[in-house]
Amino acid sequence: MLRTHALSKTFGAHRALDSLDLDIAPGEIFCMLGANGAGKTTTIKLLLGFLKPTAGQALVDGIDVQADPAGARRRLLYLPEQVALYGELSGLENLRYFAGLAGVPDCTPQRLRGWLGAAGVPPAAVERRAGDYSKGMRQKVAIALAIARSARGLLLDEPTSGLDPTASAEFHRLLLGQRDAGAAVLMATHDLFRAREVATTIGLMRDGRLLCSFKAQELSARELEQLYLDEMSAAAGV
Amino acid sequence: MSTATIILRTEMLRMVRGRWLLPLWLAFLAVCGYAAWEGAAWSQQRGTALAAIQDEEREVHRMRRDQIVNELTPENKARYGGAIYATAMSFRATLPQGELPVLTAGQAEGYPMAAKIFPFVASNTIFDEYMAGMENPAVLAAGRFDLAFVLVWLLPLLVLAGSFDLWSFERERGMEPWLLAQPVSPARYLLAKAAARALLLVGPPVLVLVAVLRFTAAAGPAALLQVALLSALYGLFWLGLATFVNLFARNAAQAALGCVAGWLALVVLAPALALGMTDLFAPRASPAERTNALRAMAMQARAEVRRQADAAPPERLPAPNIPDNLRKRALEVERGEQLIQAAVQPYRAQDERRQRWMDLSRASSPAIAFQDALERLAGADAGRALRYQDQAHGFLLGVRRLTQRYLEQDRLLTAADYEHGMPRFVYREAPPGARLGALGVDAGVMALFLLALLALGARRLRRQAFHTE
Numbered sequence: 001m002l003r004t005h006a007l008s009k010t011f012g013a014h015r016a017l018d019s020l021d022l023d024i025a026p027g028e029i030f031c032m033l034g035a036n037g038a039g040k041t042t043t044i045k046l047l048l049g050f051l052k053p054t055a056g057q058a059l060v061d062g063i064d065v066q067a068d069p070a071g072a073r074r075r076l077l078y079l080p081e082q083v084a085l086y087g088e089l090s091g092l093e094n095l096r097y098f099a100g101l102a103g104v105p106d107c108t109p110q111r112l113r114g115w116l117g118a119a120g121v122p123p124a125a126v127e128r129r130a131g132d133y134s135k136g137m138r139q140k141v142a143i144a145l146a147i148a149r150s151a152r153g154l155l156l157d158e159p160t161s162g163l164d165p166t167a168s169a170e171f172h173r174l175l176l177g178q179r180d181a182g183a184a185v186l187m188a189t190h191d192l193f194r195a196r197e198v199a200t201t202i203g204l205m206r207d208g209r210l211l212c213s214f215k216a217q218e219l220s221a222r223e224l225e226q227l228y229l230d231e232m233s234a235a236a237g238v
Numbered sequence: 239m240s241t242a243t244i245i246l247r248t249e250m251l252r253m254v255r256g257r258w259l260l261p262l263w264l265a266f267l268a269v270c271g272y273a274a275w276e277g278a279a280w281s282q283q284r285g286t287a288l289a290a291i292q293d294e295e296r297e298v299h300r301m302r303r304d305q306i307v308n309e310l311t312p313e314n315k316a317r318y319g320g321a322i323y324a325t326a327m328s329f330r331a332t333l334p335q336g337e338l339p340v341l342t343a344g345q346a347e348g349y350p351m352a353a354k355i356f357p358f359v360a361s362n363t364i365f366d367e368y369m370a371g372m373e374n375p376a377v378l379a380a381g382r383f384d385l386a387f388v389l390v391w392l393l394p395l396l397v398l399a400g401s402f403d404l405w406s407f408e409r410e411r412g413m414e415p416w417l418l419a420q421p422v423s424p425a426r427y428l429l430a431k432a433a434a435r436a437l438l439l440v441g442p443p444v445l446v447l448v449a450v451l452r453f454t455a456a457a458g459p460a461a462l463l464q465v466a467l468l469s470a471l472y473g474l475f476w477l478g479l480a481t482f483v484n485l486f487a488r489n490a491a492q493a494a495l496g497c498v499a500g501w502l503a504l505v506v507l508a509p510a511l512a513l514g515m516t517d518l519f520a521p522r523a524s525p526a527e528r529t530n531a532l533r534a535m536a537m538q539a540r541a542e543v544r545r546q547a548d549a550a551p552p553e554r555l556p557a558p559n560i561p562d563n564l565r566k567r568a569l570e571v572e573r574g575e576q577l578i579q580a581a582v583q584p585y586r587a588q589d590e591r592r593q594r595w596m597d598l599s600r601a602s603s604p605a606i607a608f609q610d611a612l613e614r615l616a617g618a619d620a621g622r623a624l625r626y627q628d629q630a631h632g633f634l635l636g637v638r639r640l641t642q643r644y645l646e647q648d649r650l651l652t653a654a655d656y657e658h659g660m661p662r663f664v665y666r667e668a669p670p671g672a673r674l675g676a677l678g679v680d681a682g683v684m685a686l687f688l689l690a691l692l693a694l695g696a697r698r699l700r701r702q703a704f705h706t707e
Contacts, residue, residue: 073419073420077419078415080416084408084412086248086252089248089252100239101420101422103421155419
């Protein structure tokens with residue numbers, strides 16, 4: 001569903017991504033771990049068509065992102081670290097707006113409430129101005145959008161950064177729901193614990209290269225942490 | 239529902255909920271109302287002054303007719319020269335107000351609105367009486383708070399105030415990647431957002447303007463439609479500028495700075511620069527120098543004719559109906575006119591050259607083009623004033639030809655002449671096609687600026703202005 005072939009991106013002399021090959025199938029959560037500047041966000045931006053690759057190809061459901069970015073985005077839902085909603089609109093109105101942009105049919109208030117409810121937005125908050133929402137609540141509206149759109153691919157960039165443990169746990173529960181619904185998920189994160197918990201596959205990135213990838217359950221949480229620290233130490237030349 | 243419609247509706251909803259739109263509309267309504275009231279007062283004063291001048295002409299003719307009918311006898315006719323000699327005919331030539339004088343005083347105060355015409359008056363002095371002390375110099379220096387000022391200066395500020403952060407705000411608060419990740423092109427976002435602002439920031443002010451004009455001016459629907467279309471085009475240009483600036487600005491502060499800089503450059507600096515360039519390449523002769531030169535010519539004519547008069551046959555006795563000294567004066571005036579026309583030529587060429595530069599300067603800023611269009615719609619443009627001056631001069635020459643016929647026939651004026659036979663000055667407007675053409679040029683300038691912004695914006699978009707690197 002989400003594939004890259006020798007995908008590379010350089011900014012001047014800096015190689016941000018070096019020949020990345022990925023293949024994330026429907027129902028799979030691929031967690032990318034790595035220090036800041038490892039190439040995680042660049043990968044996501046290339047899959048969204050925000051950046052032009054220096055070499056290689058990014059494909060979403062078989063669609064070349066560069067050739068048809070709108071077609072690719074129609075199949076994707078992107079969750080940035082900070083989901084920004086229009087503060088003047090309610091959660092329901094925000095969802096109606098973004099669902100409408102994605103071409104979701106029949107955005108009746110009942111259906112919108114249903115999607116928001118499924119994403120864990122309390123009924124009392126649905127009509128409240130989104131300007132008063134917490135970060136966790138905004139993430140839930142984004143998940144509601146993923147549900148509404150039946151997004152086939154999810155690109156998540158540090159989605160739980162700054163969330164309290166309860167909100168983070170709830171978010172990952174919702175994410176698993178999306179995985180079970182058949183979505184292919186690529187998540188960039190620093191949260192080793194949550195990554196091991198929800199991921200199907202974990203990839204370690206450093207200096208724009210995918211160093212290794214493995215099934216999440218192959219390693220214990222402690223082994224994963226040790227591996228991560230070893231790799232990061234190597235990157236820092238320690 | 240198309241994505242463009244969804245964006246447009248949501249943007250309008252956001253703007254209405256933003257709680258700044260209504261105060262902005264009300265503020266515009268207040269300044270528009272005040273400016274229209276000022277304009278109406280000015281227009282009424284001017285109309286009253288013009289009516290008084292025309293009344294004066296009618297009163298003079300009535301008095302002279304009454305003198306001929308009631309007081310004139312063959313014995314006392316010498317006492318009534320003003321009434322019976324064609325050489326003493328007196329006329330007023332006035333420039334009527336345009337269809338929408340409340341729009342702007344424009345350049346009306348810089349040109350005469352009336353002329354006093356006698357057969358023997360030097361053509362360069364017919365406007366003198368109505369030139370001096372017509373207006374408070376402080377007002378002339380500072381400009382008027384008229385509708386043109388509100389539209390040319392303040393309408394852009396209103397449009398920019400509501401659209402300067404059209405996209406930069408999304409960028410500033412991190413919404414840009416989230417929006418761009420939706421299957422909607424950046425161009426569509428921008429156009430739909432701009433369309434929402436056009437409906438709420440350009441549409442209502444134009445409606446307010448038309449409503450205000452409807453109540454304060456007796457303008458026809460065609461003139462109102464022209465004002466509305468030109469104002470809308472001008473507003474759209476500023477919306478285009480705000481959209482264009484947003485393609486570059488990284489945050490709302492930068493966008494605000496860019497928009498204000500654009501406003502300063504096009505509304506404040508460009509007219510001053512255009513005038514400076516015109517002064518540099520087509521300077522205006524000093525009015526005092528011009529007046530002195532023409533007066534010198536008139537004096538030269540008088541001296542020449544007096545020299546010739548010494549060699550001329552003596553005045554006839556008994557005197558004909560019209561004394562010979564008036565015929566001599568007619569010769570003097572004719573010679574004087576020849577000299578004046580010769581002396582005027584370089585100034586006229588200078589004026590025409592300057593006028594061409596001024597016309598060209600319209601292309602340097604949409605604000606200048608729009609001001610020009612408003613002045614044309616108000617009938618307060620320099621072209622109309624100069625056209626009036628030409629027609630007044632033509633009327634003077636016609637009066638002289640008529641006088642010449644009276645002199646040749648040695649005929650006195652009669653009561654019937656005063657009742658039916660006097661010529662009357664009627665200002666002839668430029669053909670409608672010419673006015674529409676000039677307005678079309680102004681509209682074309684604004685449209686070209688807008689298209690240039692769109693083209694540059696499209697180029698910027700193609701070069702990935704919406705990168706998130």
